[in-house]
Amino acid sequence: xxxxxxxxxxxxxxxxxxxxxxxxxxxxxxxxxxxxxxxxxxxxxxxxxxxxxxxxxxxxxxxxxxxxxxxxxxxxxxxxxxxxxxxxxxxxxxxxxxxxxxxxxxxxxxxxxxxxxxxxxxxxxxxxxxxxxxxxxxxxxxxxxxxxxxxxxxxxxxxxxxxxxxxxxxxxxxxxxxxxxxxxxxxxxxxxxxxxxxxxxxxxxxxxxxxxxxxxxxxxxxxxxxxxxxxxxxxxxxxxxxxxxxxxxxxxxxxxxxxxxxxxxxxxxxxxxxxxxxxxxxxxxxxxxxxxxxxxxxxxxxxxxxxxxxxxxxxxxxxxxxxxxxxxxxxxxxxxxxxxxxxxxxxxxxxxxxxxxxxx
Amino acid sequence: xxxxxxxxxxxxxxxxxxxxxxxxxxxxxxxxxxxxxxxxxxxxxxxxxxxxxxxxxxxxxxxxxxxxxxxxxxxxxxxxxxxxxxxxxxxxxxxxxxxxxxxxxxxxxxxxxxxxxxxxxxxxxxxxxxxxxxxxxxxxxxxxxxxxxxxxxxxxxxxxxxxxxxxxxxxxxxxxxxxxxxxxxxxxxxxxxxxxxxxxxxxxxxxxxxxxxxxxxxxxxxxxxxxxxxxxxxxxxxxxxxxxxxxxxxxxxxxxxxxxxxxxxxxxxxxxxxxxxxxxxxxxxxxxxxxxxxxxxxxxxxxxxxxxxxxxxxxxxxxxxxxxxxxxxxxxxxxxxxxxxxxxxxxxxxxxxxxxxxxxxxxxxxxxxxxxxxxxxxxxxxxxxxxxxxxxxxxxxxxxxxxxxxxxxxxxxxxxxxxxxxxxxxxxxxxxxxxxxxxxxxxxxxxxxxxxxxxxxxxxxxxxxxxxxxxxxxxxxxxxxxxxxxxxxxxxxxxxxxxxxxxxxxxxxxxxxxxxxxxx
Numbered sequence: 001x002x003x004x005x006x007x008x009x010x011x012x013x014x015x016x017x018x019x020x021x022x023x024x025x026x027x028x029x030x031x032x033x034x035x036x037x038x039x040x041x042x043x044x045x046x047x048x049x050x051x052x053x054x055x056x057x058x059x060x061x062x063x064x065x066x067x068x069x070x071x072x073x074x075x076x077x078x079x080x081x082x083x084x085x086x087x088x089x090x091x092x093x094x095x096x097x098x099x100x101x102x103x104x105x106x107x108x109x110x111x112x113x114x115x116x117x118x119x120x121x122x123x124x125x126x127x128x129x130x131x132x133x134x135x136x137x138x139x140x141x142x143x144x145x146x147x148x149x150x151x152x153x154x155x156x157x158x159x160x161x162x163x164x165x166x167x168x169x170x171x172x173x174x175x176x177x178x179x180x181x182x183x184x185x186x187x188x189x190x191x192x193x194x195x196x197x198x199x200x201x202x203x204x205x206x207x208x209x210x211x212x213x214x215x216x217x218x219x220x221x222x223x224x225x226x227x228x229x230x231x232x233x234x235x236x237x238x239x240x241x242x243x244x245x246x247x248x249x250x251x252x253x254x255x256x257x258x259x260x261x262x263x264x265x266x267x268x269x270x271x272x273x274x275x276x277x278x279x280x281x282x283x284x285x286x287x288x289x290x291x292x293x294x295x296x297x298x299x300x301x302x303x304x305x306x307x308x309x310x311x312x313x314x315x316x317x318x319x320x321x322x323x324x325x326x327x328x329x330x331x332x333x334x335x336x337x338x339x340x341x342x343x344x345x346x347x348x349x350x351x352x353x354x355x356x357x358x359x360x
Numbered sequence: 361x362x363x364x365x366x367x368x369x370x371x372x373x374x375x376x377x378x379x380x381x382x383x384x385x386x387x388x389x390x391x392x393x394x395x396x397x398x399x400x401x402x403x404x405x406x407x408x409x410x411x412x413x414x415x416x417x418x419x420x421x422x423x424x425x426x427x428x429x430x431x432x433x434x435x436x437x438x439x440x441x442x443x444x445x446x447x448x449x450x451x452x453x454x455x456x457x458x459x460x461x462x463x464x465x466x467x468x469x470x471x472x473x474x475x476x477x478x479x480x481x482x483x484x485x486x487x488x489x490x491x492x493x494x495x496x497x498x499x500x501x502x503x504x505x506x507x508x509x510x511x512x513x514x515x516x517x518x519x520x521x522x523x524x525x526x527x528x529x530x531x532x533x534x535x536x537x538x539x540x541x542x543x544x545x546x547x548x549x550x551x552x553x554x555x556x557x558x559x560x561x562x563x564x565x566x567x568x569x570x571x572x573x574x575x576x577x578x579x580x581x582x583x584x585x586x587x588x589x590x591x592x593x594x595x596x597x598x599x600x601x602x603x604x605x606x607x608x609x610x611x612x613x614x615x616x617x618x619x620x621x622x623x624x625x626x627x628x629x630x631x632x633x634x635x636x637x638x639x640x641x642x643x644x645x646x647x648x649x650x651x652x653x654x655x656x657x658x659x660x661x662x663x664x665x666x667x668x669x670x671x672x673x674x675x676x677x678x679x680x681x682x683x684x685x686x687x688x689x690x691x692x693x694x695x696x697x698x699x700x701x702x703x704x705x706x707x708x709x710x711x712x713x714x715x716x717x718x719x720x721x722x723x724x725x726x727x728x729x730x731x732x733x734x735x736x737x738x739x740x741x742x743x744x745x746x747x748x749x750x751x752x753x754x755x756x757x758x759x760x761x762x763x764x765x766x767x768x769x770x771x772x773x774x775x776x777x778x779x780x781x782x783x784x785x786x787x788x789x790x791x792x793x794x795x796x797x798x799x800x801x802x803x804x805x806x807x808x809x810x811x812x813x814x815x816x817x818x819x820x821x822x823x824x825x826x827x828x829x830x831x832x833x834x835x836x837x838x839x840x841x842x843x844x845x846x847x848x849x850x851x852x853x854x855x856x857x858x859x860x861x862x863x864x865x866x867x868x869x870x871x872x873x874x875x876x877x878x879x880x
Contacts, residue, residue: 257502258497258499258502258503259502259503259504259505259506261426261431261497261503262495262497262503262504262505262716262719263505263516264429264431264486264489265429265431265489265490265494265495265720266489266490266494266516266517266520266719266720266722267486267487267488267489267490267491267517267520267521267723268486268516268520269482269483269486270482270486276508276516277505277508280505280507280508281505281506281507284507354507355506355507356506356507356509356703356705357506357507357703357705
């Protein structure tokens with residue numbers, strides 16, 4: 001079928017796009033002077049002369065080759081799975097392993113926020129959009145504009161103030177933990193074999209909630225769930241606000257179209273007019289912007305991870321940048337890029353399903 | 361044959377009115393002021409006739425049509441007063457109770473709506489739209505929902521209004537016996553000439569899915585009667601779906617009760633409007649009891665329907681499809697099966713308008729409002745669509761309210777004609793009479809502004825135009841709304857409003873040149 005070819009074509013298009021992404025990040029990183037890049041590998045207290053250390057580190061990082069040759073070396077490494085090593089304050093070791101450890105937390109936050117926002121936004125947007133200028137609509141508009149305009153970190157901090165445990169003394173609402181992935185009290189004196197105390201990570205998915213559920217540890221599962229609430233709510237509110245605005249605008253726009261009048265003239269009851277005729281059309285523009293919103297969401301996740309100390313790939317990437325771990329930066333950027341493109345592909349396919357006018 | 365049918369319908373109906381609009385007043389409350397769009401429109405469309413409505417743009421033709429369908433967008437618009445009788449039922453019975461309008465000033469109007477009654481009103485009107493009266497629009501590409509297939513849009517109409525009937529035919533189909541098929545075959549053998557109508561009727565009655573061609577082919581090829589009968593029985597029995605009859609019976613009973621609820625609500629609204637307090641109280645109780653028992657007796661049904669959604673109604677869809685394809689054939693669409701599954705953007709403008717017509721007539725309404733249905737089409741397609749509407753009117757006896765600004769189209773299509781100006785009907789009568797003997801100065805002006813090839817050579821004739829333009833309806837002229845543009849203006853014209861009076865046989869006009877009667 002046509003859709004299959006569309007997907008294949010889009011997947012093939014991923015290749016040049018990703019090559020371009022790597023090219024861009026690679027050359028931007030190489031804008032640093034060589035001394036800066038190798039500084040971390042030079043130890044002034046070592047008996048080896050600094051110039052020798054410098055030369056060795058340069059050779060080890062492959063900086064002696066012309067820059068485009070280095071690019072192809074890196075590409076080869078990328079495709080053979082040798083993504084290099086990184087040394088940062090939170091993680092030291094192979095980049096691939098680091099991504100494996102921290103990426104699940106990021107994708108978990110992003111997915112929970114996306115699913116929750118969509119599940120809430122569609123019925124809420126339908127309700128509001130079907131009653132433009134009503135009290136419900138005005139309230140919804142005020143809130144969605146406020147959350148849409150507010151930076152994610154501010155929203156996160158405000159939620160921490162309002163609901164955070166031990167943030168404001170005597171706050172009856174302050175019941176939710178504000179930092180971390182779970183309480184270490186929930187782990188117990190003798191940690192289970194699937195828990196690594198040195199990194200604070202669990203196996204095999206590295207997501208405490210799912211790992212605890214897999215191993216039937218209800219206490220840890222509950223704790224992980226409680227710790228997930230604030231970061232997910234923060235992300236959800238900001239994404240929900242944006243989606244709600246688009247659905248509402250789409251609903252109002254679609255309600256004024258001629259085909260809605262046609263539907264009523266056939267005798268379709270009002271509730272079905274909204275559900276069948278208006279909403280279906282209102283979702284089309286919403287789906288279009290969903291891809292863009294997801295890109296914004298990934299940015300938001302990095303911020304939220306930092307605000308809530310929820311260790312994920314955002315924090316990993318941030319630390320890689322701070323510590324000039326070039327392979328760490330390249331690897332995490334590459335994975336973020338792939339994630340974003342996958343999300344966009346899904347959005348495009350969904351779009352083709354919703355709107356029959358799309359030719360692919 | 362068509363003409364015979366037409367005559368038959370004509371004599372049967374004998375000038376009975378299907379649609380009667382009386383003193384319809386519709387206004388739009390905008391931030392710039394109140395637009396007095398309709399100012400007491402009165403018109404009637406008889407059964408089986410095509411009634412044309414003409415006038416300049418902005419004179420209220422479309423608002424009249426939209427008001428008759430009760431589709432005036434609220435806010436900003438509202439029907440203020442008047443009555444609209446469709447098949448002898450006034451759809452505006454409960455109008456005064458629906459909303460209280462408090463006019464503080466031209467730009468500050470507060471409307472207090474009674475939500476409960478509006479909900480009831482919408483329930484009643486949604487059962488009248490589609491099955492008693494339907495509408496087709498000017499721009500078919502905009503009037504069809506772009507994301508729903510043509511077939512779904514047609515079957516939506518069928519499923520909204522014919523569920524009980526379809527359920528009955530499915531039950532009949534599932535309990536078909538060989539005996540029934542034999543009787544059918546005998547009946548066909550006895551008919552002389554074309555047996556296709558009989559096959560159509562029979563497949564409809566028994567909801568036999570898409571099998572007409574198959575059946576006709578068997579009947580045509582069959583030389584040996586015993587063999588044909590055997591083949592026929594096989595095909596027809598093969599169309600049984602093995603649906604659970606209890607399930608379908610429950611569905612039918614549920615929808616039947618829903619229809620009863622509608623009938624009762626209709627009566628209640630009527631009783632309330634006539635101030636029959638006791639009668640209304642009884643009806644109200646009956647409705648309450650019926651809706652309560654509906655919820656109670658069919659609670660598992662309602663839950664199943666809610667959970668399964670569309671899949672629950674799959675049984676009906678096959679028959680809806682059969683009927684949909686039948687309708688598409690009726691409006692002369694080639695390859696109706698393909699078009700049924702197509703989306704609106706895949707069709708040309710003319711095809712879209714045909715599909716639109718098929719959708720409108722899906723539940724056999726006896727009144728069709730056509731709001732400039734050919735304006736957006738090219739000339740050759742225009743002619744085909746006009747022919748189609750005329751044929752439908754002849755074959756099914758559907759009355760048509762035809763709205764256009766194109767006088768040539770009106771002359772070709774309509775038996776009677778109404779001329780509108782600035783929210784009023786100014787002249788009404790048989791089309792030929794109006795064309796040959798226009799009375800109202802506006803009609804005269806309108807007619808002399810069309811070029812006519814047959815009267816004089818082009819050099820001799822100068823096209824006349826009516827000076828000025830349609831007035832702003834926020835502050836319309838006092839008295840007769842046409843007087844500022846009228847050549848025969850008198851003193852009374854600016855003060856009083858002329859009533860629509862029959863001044864010649866079947867020929868009504870609202871002008872002080874002919875009658876001094878005044879609207880009070």
